[in-house]
Structure formats: structure tokens, C-alpha cells
Amino acid sequence: MTNMNLDRAALRPAIAVSQLSKRVADATGELTILHEVDFAVQAGETLAIVGASGSGKSTLLGILAGLDTPSDGTVALEGVDIFKLDEDGRAVFRQNNLGFVFQSFQLLAHLTALENVMLPLELRGFTHANAQARAEAMLARVGLSSRLGHYPKYLSGGEQQRVALARAFVTEPPLLLADEPTGSLDAATGAAVVELMFALNRERGSTLVLVTHDLNIAARCGRTLTMAAGRLRQEP
Numbered sequence: 001m002t003n004m005n006l007d008r009a010a011l012r013p014a015i016a017v018s019q020l021s022k023r024v025a026d027a028t029g030e031l032t033i034l035h036e037v038d039f040a041v042q043a044g045e046t047l048a049i050v051g052a053s054g055s056g057k058s059t060l061l062g063i064l065a066g067l068d069t070p071s072d073g074t075v076a077l078e079g080v081d082i083f084k085l086d087e088d089g090r091a092v093f094r095q096n097n098l099g100f101v102f103q104s105f106q107l108l109a110h111l112t113a114l115e116n117v118m119l120p121l122e123l124r125g126f127t128h129a130n131a132q133a134r135a136e137a138m139l140a141r142v143g144l145s146s147r148l149g150h151y152p153k154y155l156s157g158g159e160q161q162r163v164a165l166a167r168a169f170v171t172e173p174p175l176l177l178a179d180e181p182t183g184s185l186d187a188a189t190g191a192a193v194v195e196l197m198f199a200l201n202r203e204r205g206s207t208l209v210l211v212t213h214d215l216n217i218a219a220r221c222g223r224t225l226t227m228a229a230g231r232l233r234q235e236p
């Protein structure tokens, strides 16, 4: 078996952020949320982004996800300068390359667990039968075979987050971004979800970037970047 992580890493970094700044207008004029942030992540790496509340972590992750735009600087994901794409191009790139897990799960309330996980596959043109088979296999992988027909409100927080993980991973994206994925869970459930994320990362060779306040989770990642007042401090 070839080592996909090394093969990918040999080609280019999975993420290359250069001189990234974000400024927004506020009541007193202009506020700089991110100051000339630079970093790169190799394919297959696990990276934690930590830092005090308000230091800019979610803003940075939102820009990596192409959900927010930078004021200056570039973001290359899998070698593609995503802000050179127009909005439609970015949406397609996102659909094909990114999985995103949020603190608040963000499952669609009117869809069952199975339908939530099928959705990204159907958006990518999979037939209903194919999407269903893949989604069922993914939900089995996260231990939820007995919950396929449940709507989110009838699932526990940990179960909802496992559905969200299944949805993020089902398309096998090379890049997974997670913003406080355990923030709404108790410690034991959060630990189980994190274990699952790392297991999927190892199995798929995907790159994992996760924002967390939990230093135990950060310690499990290969590398940690610390944000302070919109600037990045790289750990040795």
C-alpha cells in the first residue's frame, strides 16, 4: 500500500496561508481581527489552533473554509488559491475538498440522520441508492446504525456530533476543519468524538485542522498554533 500522506505532502502543502489579514469596520473605525498570519500545513497533518477567546481563531477557520473573505493575503488549499476563484468556484471547491464540523453540529432538523449524511453525496451527483449505501456505511463507522431514521432532536448531543462527523467525512474530503467540535459535549462524549476524528484522519490520510479551547485535545494533535490578538505564535 502506498503512503497517501507522504505522496500528498511531497506534492505541496495541504494548506498554505500567506500574509493573511482581516479588517472589519466597527463603531470606532476599522478593527483588525487577523494580522499578517502565515503558516502551512502538510497533507495528513493534525493541527490544533488554540488561543484566548476573541483572538481570531474562528475568523481564521472561516476564511480557510472559504466562508469568509480575507482583506489581504492568500490561502492555497490543495494547491488552489481559493480567493482567486469566484464565489461559485469556491463553493464547488468547498464541496469537493472540505469537510466542516461546527460546535453546534448544524444538522438539518427536517432530515433524518441518514438523510443528513446522504445530502453532500446527492449534491455531488451520487444516485440515491449509492448515496444511501455510502451514508449507511459511514453512520455504521461512527456507531450509529441503530439511529438512521432519527431526526436530530431525538439524538443526544454526542450522537448529533457523530452524525455531523459522518456528514463531513462521507465525501472523503482531503481537508477537515473543525471549530470547537467538542464544545457542546461533556468531557467523556467529547473525548469519544475526538478519538473518532483522529481515527478517521488516520484511515483516510486527510488533513485535520481543529480550533479548540481544550489543551488535552490540542496535545493529541501533531502541532499546535497559538493565536493572540489576531497574530499567530508558532510553537517550537
Ligand SMILES: Nc1ncnc2c1ncn2[C@@H]1O[C@H](COP(=O)(O)OP(=O)(O)OP(=O)(O)O)[C@@H](O)[C@H]1O
Binding pocket: 024, 025, 026, 031, 033, 051, 052, 053, 054, 055, 056, 057, 058, 059, 060
Ligand atoms: N464581522 C465582525 N465585525 C466586528 N468584529 C468582529 C467580526 N467578526 C469577528 N469580530 C471580532 O473579532 C475578534 C475575533 O473573533 P473570533 O470569533 O475569530 O475569535 P475566537 O478566537 O474564535 O473566539 P472564541 O474562542 O470566543 O470563539 C472578536 O473580538 C470578535 O468580536
